[in-house]
Amino acid sequence: MTKIARRDALKMALAAPMVLAAGRLGAQTAWPTRPVQVITGFGPGGGGDIATRVTFQAVSDILKQPMVVENRTGGNSVVAAQAVLALPHDGYAYLMNGLQQLVTPLLMKDIPIDYAADFQPVTQMVKYPETISVAKDSPWKTFEELMAYAKANPGRIRYGTSGIGGVPHIVAEAIQLYGGVKFRNISYRVAPEIARDLVGGQLDLAVLNVSTLTPMIQSDKVRLLAVGNDTRLKPFPDVPTLAELGLPKANHADWGGIFTATGTPDDIIAQMQAAVAKAAKTPSAYDKLAAQGTFMVGSSTEDFKAFLANWKGVVEEVVREAKISL
Amino acid sequence: MDSFVSLFHGLFIALQPGNVVYCLIGTLVGTLIGVLPGIGPLSAIAILLPITFYLEPVSALIMLAGIYYGAQYGGSTSAILINIPGENSSVVTCLDGHQMARRGRAGSALAVAALASLFAGIFATIVITLFAPPVSRLALMFGPAEYFSLMVLGLIAAIVLAHGSVLKALGMILLGLLLGCVGTDVASGSLRMALGIPELFDGIGFIPLAMGLFGVGEIIRNIENEHHQSVLEARVRNLWPSAEEFRRAWPAATRGTLIGSVLGILPGGGAMLSSFAAYTIEKKISKEPGRFGKGAVEGVAAPEAANNAGAQTSFIPLLTLGIPSNAMMALMAGALLIHGIQPGPRVITNNPEIFWGLIASMLVGNALLVVINLPLIGIWTQLLRVPYHLFYPMILVFCCIGVYTVNSSVLDVMLLMIFGFFGYMFIKWQCEPAPLLLAFILGPLMEENLRRAMEVSYGDPAIFVTRPISAVLLIAAAGCLVLVLLPAFQRTREVAFQDES
Numbered sequence: 001m002t003k004i005a006r007r008d009a010l011k012m013a014l015a016a017p018m019v020l021a022a023g024r025l026g027a028q029t030a031w032p033t034r035p036v037q038v039i040t041g042f043g044p045g046g047g048g049d050i051a052t053r054v055t056f057q058a059v060s061d062i063l064k065q066p067m068v069v070e071n072r073t074g075g076n077s078v079v080a081a082q083a084v085l086a087l088p089h090d091g092y093a094y095l096m097n098g099l100q101q102l103v104t105p106l107l108m109k110d111i112p113i114d115y116a117a118d119f120q121p122v123t124q125m126v127k128y129p130e131t132i133s134v135a136k137d138s139p140w141k142t143f144e145e146l147m148a149y150a151k152a153n154p155g156r157i158r159y160g161t162s163g164i165g166g167v168p169h170i171v172a173e174a175i176q177l178y179g180g181v182k183f184r185n186i187s188y189r190v191a192p193e194i195a196r197d198l199v200g201g202q203l204d205l206a207v208l209n210v211s212t213l214t215p216m217i218q219s220d221k222v223r224l225l226a227v228g229n230d231t232r233l234k235p236f237p238d239v240p241t242l243a244e245l246g247l248p249k250a251n252h253a254d255w256g257g258i259f260t261a262t263g264t265p266d267d268i269i270a271q272m273q274a275a276v277a278k279a280a281k282t283p284s285a286y287d288k289l290a291a292q293g294t295f296m297v298g299s300s301t302e303d304f305k306a307f308l309a310n311w312k313g314v315v316e317e318v319v320r321e322a323k324i325s326l
Numbered sequence: 327m328d329s330f331v332s333l334f335h336g337l338f339i340a341l342q343p344g345n346v347v348y349c350l351i352g353t354l355v356g357t358l359i360g361v362l363p364g365i366g367p368l369s370a371i372a373i374l375l376p377i378t379f380y381l382e383p384v385s386a387l388i389m390l391a392g393i394y395y396g397a398q399y400g401g402s403t404s405a406i407l408i409n410i411p412g413e414n415s416s417v418v419t420c421l422d423g424h425q426m427a428r429r430g431r432a433g434s435a436l437a438v439a440a441l442a443s444l445f446a447g448i449f450a451t452i453v454i455t456l457f458a459p460p461v462s463r464l465a466l467m468f469g470p471a472e473y474f475s476l477m478v479l480g481l482i483a484a485i486v487l488a489h490g491s492v493l494k495a496l497g498m499i500l501l502g503l504l505l506g507c508v509g510t511d512v513a514s515g516s517l518r519m520a521l522g523i524p525e526l527f528d529g530i531g532f533i534p535l536a537m538g539l540f541g542v543g544e545i546i547r548n549i550e551n552e553h554h555q556s557v558l559e560a561r562v563r564n565l566w567p568s569a570e571e572f573r574r575a576w577p578a579a580t581r582g583t584l585i586g587s588v589l590g591i592l593p594g595g596g597a598m599l600s601s602f603a604a605y606t607i608e609k610k611i612s613k614e615p616g617r618f619g620k621g622a623v624e625g626v627a628a629p630e631a632a633n634n635a636g637a638q639t640s641f642i643p644l645l646t647l648g649i650p651s652n653a654m655m656a657l658m659a660g661a662l663l664i665h666g667i668q669p670g671p672r673v674i675t676n677n678p679e680i681f682w683g684l685i686a687s688m689l690v691g692n693a694l695l696v697v698i699n700l701p702l703i704g705i706w707t708q709l710l711r712v713p714y715h716l717f718y719p720m721i722l723v724f725c726c727i728g729v730y731t732v733n734s735s736v737l738d739v740m741l742l743m744i745f746g747f748f749g750y751m752f753i754k755w756q757c758e759p760a761p762l763l764l765a766f767i768l769g770p771l772m773e774e775n776l777r778r779a780m781e782v783s784y785g786d787p788a789i790f791v792t793r794p795i796s797a798v799l800l801i802a803a804a805g806c807l808v809l810v811l812l813p814a815f816q817r818t819r820e821v822a823f824q825d826e827s
Binding site for chain 2: 074
């Protein structure tokens with residue numbers, strides 16, 4: 001099975017230059033003339049799925065064609081990625097993925113596809129700031145107090161993560177790596193359970209996307225110590241970023257981006273990028289997602305490539321130094 | 327009393343003509359997908375989620391919730407008539423419900439299921455109205471240690487539940503645990519027994535397993551026994567339960583409702599555990615446990631009441647804490663989020679019309695379901711008259727479509743066939759598939775929570791006995807185990823099961 005998929009991928013890669021050349025001949029291909037498929041490995045109803053649906057609802061209004069969002073969960077996004085590669089590389093199939101795009105090939109051996117060679121980036125769709133939080137009745141009032149305790153008591157601070165190699169996990173590892181502390185990592189299948197156990201006193205610390213934590217913030221059951229984002233967050237002006245706390249290399253927000261199969265015509269990629277960028281400036285869509293802590297981005301393809309290159313460096317360093325392995 | 331004033335306000339919202347229509351659509355769709363084998367509420371709601379974009383948030387939620395509890399009704403229909411559990415909570419309904427159908431009591435089994443569900447639905451709505459905030463605290467009190475102990479209790483209950491040989495039941499549980507191991511290990515991320523197939527990285531799907539073991543296996547068996555064509559032979563006599571059946575069913579339904587209301591709140595296997603627990607308890611307290619598995623009406627009433635009550639109380643942690651207790655609730659959370667509503671404690675204060683409208687719509691929906699379903703019972707049971715050489719290929723096709731739609735995965739269809747073959751072999755070997763399924767679901771949860779509890783306690787196993795809820799659950803589990811092993815009980819158990827053969 002693996003072999004066939006690889007051979008297919010190879011054929012596709014060989015065919016790519018021809019398709020590219022064909023794409024360059026016409027000044028601007030008329031696109032889209034039929035519905036476009038957007039496949040994501042995030043399950044229906046989750047943060048990644050909702051962000052994709054809201055964004056592509058707006059994109060569909062802009063491009064005047066239905067954008068069909070499909071969830072193909074499983075295998076750390078391998079199943080969704082394979083589904084996109086199995087479709088024609090004609091600009092009608094896209095993959096919405098997060099850090100798994102970079103981490104899966106790094107951590108998993110024997111996957112049937114080559115993420116770096118088989119896909120090309122289109123645009124960063126959204127970002128989700130991270131939160132570092134403790135329960136309301138926790139003894140630590142500030143991030144510094146927490147770190148001081150952690151330094152004196154290695155391995156005593158229990159924190160929860162869902163998804164090895166996800167951004168929250170990488171942020172937590174980076175805090176330990178660059179902050180010179182050691183936490184105890186407790187793995188969960190889904191993120192809301194982490195919020196539950198933090199409030200229930202089973203965990204001391206949680207690194208979660210802000211949207212996952214919002215219900216607990218609203219019911220005043222948690223205290224934010226820091227956020228992972230380039231700026232402080234509007235609803236929490238007193239909570240510093242990790243960079244302000246002296247950990248610039250741990251200061252990351254989670255993200256979701258749009259990718260498409262290698263060989264997709266450049267001018268179609270440019271049109272899709274422009275549509276997502278325009279959707280990100282649609283107030284109704286932006287506000288809907290911003291209300292739950294997800295921020296639409298719509299960066300240029302060049303910026304997204306640079307962003308990915310930077311992330312690749314970050315992940316490789318953290319994975320190597322923190323000795324994350326499977 | 328304030329809660330009831332709000333509930334009346336909610337009833338006003340739920341009874342607006344538009345919302346009644348959406349409630350009706352939801353419950354109809356739910357009943358239909360529940361009846362069709364394989365197409366469960368999860369896939370239906372996942373497919374319908376984008377459509378709710380265009381609806382008012384209240385209407386969207388009312389419709390989605392209608393699909394959810396409507397499917398619980400419909401699921402019991404296929405479990406009773408053709409021995410195929412549409413979803414995990416109707417697995418136990420197969421045991422006695424299908425036996426009732428074979429004895430010509432299909433109509434009364436369906437009626438008992440519908441009425442028990444109605445009663446449970448109304449009761450659970452009242453529970454939500456009165457206790458939503460305090461009850462949600464129960465979910466917070468359950469940490470990894472409590473979940474582990476609950477799963478242990480569940481697995482031991484599975485042994486008690488099993489027919490025939492304890493050794494075979496243990497074997498099936500072990501097999502279920504092994505199958506549950508397939509996939510990515512949550513703690514380390516490493517793959518177990520996935521054979522390099524990406525579709526297996528997240529484990530074997532419940533639906534191909536359950537439908538294969540119960541449904542396809544049963545169909546193959548029926549092909550073999552020409553004189554034993556259960557579907558064709560079963561003649562439907564009285565549609566209405568007899569007085570005797572009513573007398574036996576109502577206390578069972580009441581107990582099932584109470585169990586379901588409590589366990590439905592708990593995340594993970596809560597809803598499924600509640601129908602299993604309800605069944606086990608009925609069998610335990612019954613004066614004639616030998617009747618179970620042979621068409622005991624209590625064995626239909628209790629789990630059906632429990633799963634419907636559980637389906638509704640599982641909204642409590644979502645609406646009050648923002649914690650979805652199962653995959654269905656995660657989808658409901660998604661539906662809320664799409665409309666810009668953050669599930670959690672603010673829903674009651676910021677969007678009272680949504681909270682109370684949704685809850686009141688459950689009363690409306692349950693009433694609608696009985697109105698829809700009681701007259702339909704006649705039609706459903708007519709299905710049994712369809713010649714079996716036409717009926718079974720149809721079921722098989724629906725099974726395949728249903729399994730495929732869940733993940734658009736061909737592998738799942740192949741798994742269905744493989745498990746179907748094993749389902750047939752298990753019938754031949756007289757091994758019960760129910761304990762296997764329960765172990766398959768509980769195993770991974772149990773392992774995760776065991777490891778998590780040990781991490782949380784820094785490696786001290788005392789956490790399981792020093793935390794009071796966990797200790798009580800473990801004592802109950804030990805009690806069950808002693809009962810099974812006691813010679814006196816063993817003898818009665820053997821006698822009970824001898825009647826069956």
